Amino acid sequence: MGKKVALTGNEAAAHAIRQINPDVIAAFPITPSTPIPQAVAQFIADGEMDTELVTVESEHSAMSACIGAAAAGGRVMTATSANGYALMWEMLYIASGMRLPIVMAVVARALSAPLNIHGDHSDIMGGRDTGWIQIISENSQEAYDNLIQAVKIAENKDVMTPALVAQDGFNTSHTIEIWELEDDNKVKEFIGEYTPLFPLLDTDDPVTHGAWAPPNWYFEHKINQLKGLLNSKEVVEKVGKEFGEVFGRHYGLYEDYKLDDAEYVIVAAGSVCGTTKDVVDNLRENGVKAGLLKIRLFRPFPYRELAEALQSAKAIAVLDRVSPAGAQGGPLFNEIRSALYDTQTRAPVINYTYGLGGRDTQPRHINSVFETLKKIVETGKVEKQFDCLNLRGEWR
Amino acid sequence: MAEKLLNWDEVLIGAAIKEPGNSRQYETGSWRVERPVWNPDTCIQCMFCWVYCPDSAILVDENGKMAGINYTFCKGCGICVEQCPTKPKSLKMILEAEAKGKSEEELRKEVFSEDK
Numbered sequence: 429m430g431k432k433v434a435l436t437g438n439e440a441a442a443h444a445i446r447q448i449n450p451d452v453i454a455a456f457p458i459t460p461s462t463p464i465p466q467a468v469a470q471f472i473a474d475g476e477m478d479t480e481l482v483t484v485e486s487e488h489s490a491m492s493a494c495i496g497a498a499a500a501g502g503r504v505m506t507a508t509s510a511n512g513y514a515l516m517w518e519m520l521y522i523a524s525g526m527r528l529p530i531v532m533a534v535v536a537r538a539l540s541a542p543l544n545i546h547g548d549h550s551d552i553m554g555g556r557d558t559g560w561i562q563i564i565s566e567n568s569q570e571a572y573d574n575l576i577q578a579v580k581i582a583e584n585k586d587v588m589t590p591a592l593v594a595q596d597g598f599n600t601s602h603t604i605e606i607w608e609l610e611d612d613n614k615v616k617e618f619i620g621e622y623t624p625l626f627p628l629l630d631t632d633d634p635v636t637h638g639a640w641a642p643p644n645w646y647f648e649h650k651i652n653q654l655k656g657l658l659n660s661k662e663v664v665e666k667v668g669k670e671f672g673e674v675f676g677r678h679y680g681l682y683e684d685y686k687l688d689d690a691e692y693v694i695v696a697a698g699s700v701c702g703t704t705k706d707v708v709d710n711l712r713e714n715g716v717k718a719g720l721l722k723i724r725l726f727r728p729f730p731y732r733e734l735a736e737a738l739q740s741a742k743a744i745a746v747l748d749r750v751s752p753a754g755a756q757g758g759p760l761f762n763e764i765r766s767a768l769y770d771t772q773t774r775a776p777v778i779n780y781t782y783g784l785g786g787r788d789t790q791p792r793h794i795n796s797v798f799e800t801l802k803k804i805v806e807t808g809k810v811e812k813q814f815d816c817l818n819l820r821g822e823w824r
Numbered sequence: 825m826a827e828k829l830l831n832w833d834e835v836l837i838g839a840a841i842k843e844p845g846n847s848r849q850y851e852t853g854s855w856r857v858e859r860p861v862w863n864p865d866t867c868i869q870c871m872f873c874w875v876y877c878p879d880s881a882i883l884v885d886e887n888g889k890m891a892g893i894n895y896t897f898c899k900g901c902g903i904c905v906e907q908c909p910t911k912p913k914s915l916k917m918i919l920e921a922e923a924k925g926k927s928e929e930e931l932r933k934e935v936f937s938e939d940k
Contacts, residue, residue: 525838525839526838526839526840527837527838528838588837588838625837625838625840626836626837626838626840626842633842634842634844635840635841635842636840636841636844637838637840638839639839639841639847641839642850644829645829645835645839647832648830648831648832648834648835649832649835649839651832652832652833652835652837653838655832655833656837
């Protein structure tokens, strides 16, 4: 049993990093993830960690320094948000292409313009195809648990792929919740020692990293990289199970909440799932078969398992906390709908954009989604495939 | 190039290369637009060109002396010419097209005919 603590999501991430005690952290402050490297710097100053903290001049440099340290053979972590994550973009591909199992805490935040420092998923969703494993947390406990698991997932020999663990800016990062902090040694034992594949500092066995691959080599390397990313799905399940056996909190590819016989289903990721669970509970008490499919692993996207979990639904609403950019709805909607195409169900699937730039999403808003789903089933008609939750003025 | 092309499931993870110096197998001299021509008569063997060459395209003989340009790898960047301290310069750039079909000796005569 861990110790119950009342701390923020940022502190949860910082404690996970303290216990992991990586060789190197290179980070640059950006709201709302700043308290993570700040707390880590304090832990180092207090002698609770012996990580080499590299203070850099930008997030591009932060990820570059992480890549160098990881290629040298170190266990490496960092943290960022929003525009900082966007500035890393070029280097994110290099980290995944070089198969360096860097683990990054991302406190998800809206992207400018207009300037906004509050929570949404536009940053991580913008980087969804950078080749990183993406795990999304609902609350502080998950932000802590997922970071610890991510180290073990990323460093798995069949995976060797960087991983990010996201939590929602402010909703989670700056909210004090009660969660369980595990024993330092138990965490260290769980993640184990890291053995790098081709460390640059191994001078007895010299190796070149980051070389050029002409047209007759590049394609093979990218497909080899894809295999590593896809291999992580099985490892996520395995590590989630092991984590449950050691710490009592079990994790899978996704979380099904009252989903078995659910007819009206919301698919969502992040802190809104907490609100949705409350609404589902209320509806269930009134005999409405409501349910939630909570996304945990977004990359690689476990499309078969997610589609299978949605087969009882008569109508589905997918919630995207991402600034829409001209696709047929948000990224989660697109992938869920695509996944369902190969299965028996032809349940209508609708899409909501919600919570942009920290816009509050309350139980009444989630209730209205379930109301719409009920109406679709009753009338057999979808009036709007795409709509906005808690937006002033009707979307048309 | 006699390299063995590997399948996607045979390549090393992360495109790592365990064979040091295999860039020798990759000829990079073919995209050159201009080339340096060397004049051994005025060269003072300061080796600045060798130090500054961003490839390893300055040839060095067994006595450690500058012995010419390796045109298999020289990309024609002109840094050696920039760095050459002699007056007149012992390295000069010419268009690759002007070098076509001529020997190094012929080119030297042509380029450095006025320099003694």
